[in-house]
Amino acid sequence: MKYDVIVAGGGPGGATCAEFLAKNDVDVILFEKGGNDRYKACAGGLMWHNELDFGPLPPEIIERDVDHLLLHGPTNFVDLQSDSNNSTKIGQLTYRNRLDCYFREQANRSGATVETNSEVLSVTNHEDYVEIEVKSNSHEKRVKADALVIATGVHGNKLHRKLKIDRPLEIQQAIQAEFYLPSHIVEERFGGGVYELFFDSKIASHGYTWIFTKKEGVSVGMCNKTVDISHFQDILKYHPVISQKLSGAKQIEFEGRHIWAAPIPDRILEHIFGDKVLLIGDAAGFIDRFTYEGIWHARMSGKLAAETLVKAKKRSDYTASFLLKYQKKCNRIFEIIKNSQKMHHLVYHSGYMNLFIDTMAKILQDKDLSDRYTKNIQTLLEGLLEPGDEIAQLSIEFQRRLLDALQKKLDKRTFRKINRLVEYAYFIK
Numbered sequence: 001m002k003y004d005v006i007v008a009g010g011g012p013g014g015a016t017c018a019e020f021l022a023k024n025d026v027d028v029i030l031f032e033k034g035g036n037d038r039y040k041a042c043a044g045g046l047m048w049h050n051e052l053d054f055g056p057l058p059p060e061i062i063e064r065d066v067d068h069l070l071l072h073g074p075t076n077f078v079d080l081q082s083d084s085n086n087s088t089k090i091g092q093l094t095y096r097n098r099l100d101c102y103f104r105e106q107a108n109r110s111g112a113t114v115e116t117n118s119e120v121l122s123v124t125n126h127e128d129y130v131e132i133e134v135k136s137n138s139h140e141k142r143v144k145a146d147a148l149v150i151a152t153g154v155h156g157n158k159l160h161r162k163l164k165i166d167r168p169l170e171i172q173q174a175i176q177a178e179f180y181l182p183s184h185i186v187e188e189r190f191g192g193g194v195y196e197l198f199f200d201s202k203i204a205s206h207g208y209t210w211i212f213t214k215k216e217g218v219s220v221g222m223c224n225k226t227v228d229i230s231h232f233q234d235i236l237k238y239h240p241v242i243s244q245k246l247s248g249a250k251q252i253e254f255e256g257r258h259i260w261a262a263p264i265p266d267r268i269l270e271h272i273f274g275d276k277v278l279l280i281g282d283a284a285g286f287i288d289r290f291t292y293e294g295i296w297h298a299r300m301s302g303k304l305a306a307e308t309l310v311k312a313k314k315r316s317d318y319t320a321s322f323l324l325k326y327q328k329k330c331n332r333i334f335e336i337i338k339n340s341q342k343m344h345h346l347v348y349h350s351g352y353m354n355l356f357i358d359t360m361a362k363i364l365q366d367k368d369l370s371d372r373y374t375k376n377i378q379t380l381l382e383g384l385l386e387p388g389d390e391i392a393q394l395s396i397e398f399q400r401r402l403l404d405a406l407q408k409k410l411d412k413r414t415f416r417k418i419n420r421l422v423e424y425a426y427f428i429k
């Protein structure tokens, strides 16, 4: 049987893509290598643009709403709290196995065929169709379609290689452990739903350590260029804040392991389309280069790929020259990632991570500024600011205060260098 579209990979990107395709009468089949209960190393943070762009998720998927973001430098920290009237939550928290499963169910309910425990082994790009080889449980089969969406995350490089297309080569590593804590202790120690981020170049010079709360427990992780299990275990045991917050917490085992490591792409691909092929999510390198958030990027690119393929079906044109439209549609994602790249450069490559984060935390201790900052955190993080608008003014004010504070601490030569970096990192001059 021949389908219109095959989606390889059933994470947030692939499942969202399959759902949108099916809703628009595209005959689509999705193959997911894993089973429904498989643990996926992910902090489960859904920044608020997920809800803004895709609508609310059912309450059974959500562990907690996030109303605090704690930013720690080595010597300073700030607790950014969302509006007391709760109209501007910072995000939500979930477990990935449940979230991915829900997305695949949505795709299936919309009419997509979804096969789990099915690994796409190889792909051949024929003149008029693509053909894949899939291993489902113990048997292998071949499936044809007009087009293929590669949504295999960072692990799916073999399909990229087979098609001789660009693949995410630069990889950042992340490591995570899950802990059980009774719900009332999570509330006492963390104040409920929290993203807690610890920046310290001595611990991770190219990333940070995090604690994200769940209903009954916390996910604790670290990302860096490379991560080492024993270093991570030392942080859990001896870091003055983290070890205290984890005191008495029971480490949870998934599939025989207490600690899970997974890669994160560290480079966006130049070409995210080819003849009869589109790349989405992590497989395209779509990830925030400062926070390493990627669920929204995967879902958004999945939706945009689907929109392009719906049009391709109407015109019976799956050539690269038509699918180029997808790359153009992704402009907002590219812009957001470009802005995050500037923060990446400033914080991870300047050599002044600790100074920046400590100074930012100090400035944001000003309640008036932090209230306005938190209220607009999504827009500020995305950095898509129009000169002259209110949030752009806030960004400028923050930048000015940051530079004033840094000027007092640095000699003239170093300050000139830092000044250039800060100005470069801020979208609005």
Ligand SMILES: Cc1cc2nc3c(=O)[nH]c(=O)nc-3n(C[C@H](O)[C@H](O)[C@H](O)COP(=O)(O)OP(=O)(O)OC[C@H]3O[C@@H](n4cnc5c(N)ncnc54)[C@H](O)[C@@H]3O)c2cc1C
Pocket: 008, 009, 010, 011, 012, 013, 014, 031, 032, 033, 034, 041, 042, 043, 044, 045, 046, 047, 118, 119, 120, 121, 151, 152, 153, 154, 155, 156, 174, 175, 176, 221, 262, 263, 264, 280, 281, 282, 283, 287, 292, 293, 294, 295, 296, 298
């Ligand atoms: C430790 C860690 C913590 C993170 N925390 C957050 C966070 O809090 N918030 C956030 O927004 N982002 C977070 N991220 C990033 C986020 O997990 C990814 O950006 C996101 O999962 C990308 O979605 P995706 O659909 O592109 O890929 P994936 O979620 O990786 O999905 C790809 C799917 O394809 C399947 N697959 C692979 N190869 C094949 C094949 N050959 N055939 C069939 N199926 C295949 C895989 O089994 C997988 O299910 C984190 C990442 C890590 C590593």
